[in-house]
Amino acid sequence: MTLRSMTASAALLIGFTAPALAQENLCGGSGANGQWIGGDEASSDIATADNFQEQMALVLGGNEYVSLFSLSEGAEVRMEAAGRGSGDPVIDILDASGSVVISDDDSGGNGASRAETFLDAGTYCVAVRSYDGGPMTAFVRVGRQDQQPLTEGINVTADAGDIVDGSCETATPIGGLGSSATGSANETPFWQFTLDEPAPVRIRAENETADPLITLYGPGETYIDENDDFDGLNAQISIVEPLAAGTYCLGVEALSDGSAPITVSVDLYDPEAALADLYARGEAAPSPQDETLVTPLGALEGRLRQDVQASTDVTWFSIEMPENGLMLVEAVGTDGVDSWLVLFDDLGRQIAQNDDYGDSLDSLIAARVPQGTYLIGVRLYEGSRGFVRVLAERYITP
Secondary structure, eight states, rough: OOOOHHHHHHHHHHSOOSSSSSOGGGGGGGGTEETTTTSSTTGGGGTOOOEEEEEEEOOTTTTOOOEEEEEESSSSEEEEEETTTTTOOOEEEETTSSEEEEEETTTTBBTBBBEEEEEEEEEEEEEEETTSSEEEEEEEEEEESSSOOOOOTTTTTTSSOOOOOGGGOOEEEEESSTTEEEEEETOSSEEEEEESSOOEEEEEEEOOTTTTEEEEEEEGGGGEEEOOOSTTBBEEEEEEEEEEEEEEEEEEEEETTSSSEEEEEEEEOHHHHHHHHHHTTSSSSOOOOOOEEEEEEEOSSSSSEEEEEOOOOOOOEEEESSEEEEEEEEESTTTTEEEEEEEEHHHHHOOEEHHHHTTOOEEEEEEHHHSSSEEEEEEEEEOOOOOEEEEEEEEOOO
């Protein structure tokens, strides 16, 4: 290999990380430190490129890596990012003004991102970040629809790596609001529903054996949102702002068993029901004065004990801390019971949460807190059943 070719290869592997020319105004400022995916601006015109263009992106410290490309004329473009190892990239496609055109997380399959849409002539940025905020190395590819993709696409199920035929064009109709249907991800990877008028929606996919991952697409297969593990291993998408009337597509993947039946439902989004779900999962705390949900335990003078027939929904207690000090809360279960604890203040701020301290399935929280009212939430994980003894103790700071 010649020195010149070695230099070119090295530039490809590091994603052309040499300082770019002044690009402060590209993509609303996001392109200031971006790298042209073709190596320079002229070679990054995807509309005229003989082949796709690709870079290696190094994402560090929760930052974004930005690839730049242009189109001299409108085209159907595919933009992808595939992480190396366990990397899980998320991509945002920004136009010259910095507005997000389309975003994606896992539509490439196996944690990879893939967004496909028609783009007008102009300059664009592919902003790549890590889903969990950790460091990541990923390949970024931009090409036209007639060029080779980097990823396998959303038709891949995780059951045995089987590829399922189909797309939103062949989606099975489910009906409108209030509809539900059941089918495995292998048999029915795409469902279709129709809104006769604008409405906020809640979409669920249920069967923890399958571990469903769902992706919502609008007309023209425009990506809207996706979810995995909303409630246990079940998936849910809530669209609070009304979706426009029209036909929508729901992609369903099974991350565990592609042959297991998954029940898909489409309902009107109910904010009160959504809040109740948050309380039941312990992701938010009710008001301490809500007598239908919260049982008052009184002042924590020294030690309090309360037995509860716990379930997978959170049971709530309020407790008064008469002065500043250390609060210790334990949830001790009978044999085989896997308890979970959360502690909130009276303003709804989470103080601490715990599951499985030490070598046991019991839970423990220790927190220094000021005088005031606190809410304790206790629940069980799926598969465990029985009584839980909640113990609260107060220690005064010297």
